[in-house]
Amino acid sequence: MSIRVGLIGVSGYAAAHRRYIAECDAHLVAVVIRVPYAPGLGEEQIEAELRTSGVRVYRTYQEMFAAEKDKLELIGVPVGIPFHEEISVAALAAGFNVLCEKPAAGSLAEVDRMIAAAEGSPGFLSIGFQNIASESIQRIASDVRSGKYGALVRAKGFGVWPRGEAYYRRNEWAGALECNGRVVYDSPLQNALAHFVMNMLFIAGVAGPGVPGRVAGENFRAKPIGSADTQFIRVTTDAGAELEFWATHAARIPTEPALTVECEEAVYDWVYRSDAGWGMTTVRRGGTVIDEFSNGTENAHTLSYTDAIRAIIDGRAPSCPITAAHAHTFCIEELFRVAPVREIAPDFLDGDGYDTVVRGIEDGIARAHAADQSFAESGLDWAR
Numbered sequence: 001m002s003i004r005v006g007l008i009g010v011s012g013y014a015a016a017h018r019r020y021i022a023e024c025d026a027h028l029v030a031v032v033i034r035v036p037y038a039p040g041l042g043e044e045q046i047e048a049e050l051r052t053s054g055v056r057v058y059r060t061y062q063e064m065f066a067a068e069k070d071k072l073e074l075i076g077v078p079v080g081i082p083f084h085e086e087i088s089v090a091a092l093a094a095g096f097n098v099l100c101e102k103p104a105a106g107s108l109a110e111v112d113r114m115i116a117a118a119e120g121s122p123g124f125l126s127i128g129f130q131n132i133a134s135e136s137i138q139r140i141a142s143d144v145r146s147g148k149y150g151a152l153v154r155a156k157g158f159g160v161w162p163r164g165e166a167y168y169r170r171n172e173w174a175g176a177l178e179c180n181g182r183v184v185y186d187s188p189l190q191n192a193l194a195h196f197v198m199n200m201l202f203i204a205g206v207a208g209p210g211v212p213g214r215v216a217g218e219n220f221r222a223k224p225i226g227s228a229d230t231q232f233i234r235v236t237t238d239a240g241a242e243l244e245f246w247a248t249h250a251a252r253i254p255t256e257p258a259l260t261v262e263c264e265e266a267v268y269d270w271v272y273r274s275d276a277g278w279g280m281t282t283v284r285r286g287g288t289v290i291d292e293f294s295n296g297t298e299n300a301h302t303l304s305y306t307d308a309i310r311a312i313i314d315g316r317a318p319s320c321p322i323t324a325a326h327a328h329t330f331c332i333e334e335l336f337r338v339a340p341v342r343e344i345a346p347d348f349l350d351g352d353g354y355d356t357v358v359r360g361i362e363d364g365i366a367r368a369h370a371a372d373q374s375f376a377e378s379g380l381d382w383a384r
Helices: 011-023 043-052 061-067 082-093 110-117 136-148 194-203 300-314 322-338 359-372
Strands: 003-008 026-034 056-058 074-079 096-101 126-129 152-162 214-221 230-236 241-246 255-263 267-271 280-285 290-295
Touching: 003 011, 003 300, 011 026, 011 214, 011 300, 026 061, 043 056, 043 061, 056 061, 061 082, 074 082, 074 300, 082 096, 082 110, 096 300, 110 126, 110 322, 126 300, 126 322, 136 255, 136 267, 136 280, 136 290, 152 194, 194 230, 194 241, 194 255, 194 322, 214 300, 214 322, 230 322, 241 359, 255 359
Parallel strands: 003 026, 003 074, 026 056, 074 096, 096 126, 152 241
Antiparallel strands: 152 255, 214 230, 230 241, 255 267, 267 280, 280 290
16 A cells, blocks of 8 residues: 655755655655745756656645645645644644654644644644654663663763754754744754654653653854754653753764663663664663664664554554654753753854854763763853
8 A cells, every 4th residue: 555645845855755755655646836936946847857757736735735635645744843833733634644844843832732733633643753663762662661671760862963054044944043933942952853852752751742851951052043053951750760962063073873771770872873874772781781683774764754654554643643742842942941042152162153163062062971961060161
């Protein structure tokens, strides 16, 4: 059974979604392409090629939802954060299953409305935190929740993903706290590295519509943006487990994200490899490796689509429904509430404009992570 998909957009990140759909047991049959075309993205040529291959093209999502009712099984929503709620709610109201790109939305108020729309629709709303659908994260979460190695003590990780001018100039909301009156909180933990915060919330069993825990952290800005480019978050669950993540875009040398999941009797090391799609998970007790397994061989980026397709075929809920993603939005909103963005003094910066970096951030973030301390707690000069 090949699932028929409609896609909102064809360029930007939607171009990646077209590739993901092509790799799954799915068939792209309808798209929305607005006019005038987005400059410099080749949308006119893309439209001509899609029409030639039989894909139906619409100018607005309203037109597509009306014309394709009962003809599509899934709507892909790879649009900007400010538009997640509007389009997802409209698609649900039209009766479609929906896969919305992560994060769920910019604010809890939006997420609550998305949850209400999903509850009143025959379709589901899945959020594109693809790692949640992976066998490795599902396995770790199952082990932790069953108490296989005792209670969860801490889950932590860090990611250093440099981002510069091209990233921050790609749209009007990149690096913004809000855009056109809508809350965005665009930042490493809200966007590029959001997956890893969501992974920890899911593993800890607190990914749901309630309050996942007490949130503390730090937000810093090195680049000329309104939001943060360097962040630390600590979520303390009601059970006493600490979930911590350190992230920055203000660096020169990338470090792939990794998660350490510490239980009373064993430790999981989950390593992400963006170049290979996945890495390995090892389980240690003391200095001895007691288990090891692959994080998977499937292209990690297709997992959200393959999971949504399986959910449709099997008649089940997706692995990351909107109710689960609520926890991530709660944490991000709380992080910006308790820790207003602080500007890093020029004395600690190199470069200029959007290519500004924090001098020595690569070593500083690794040191803070190793010590289980925030940037300020670890004594970094720029964070005092």
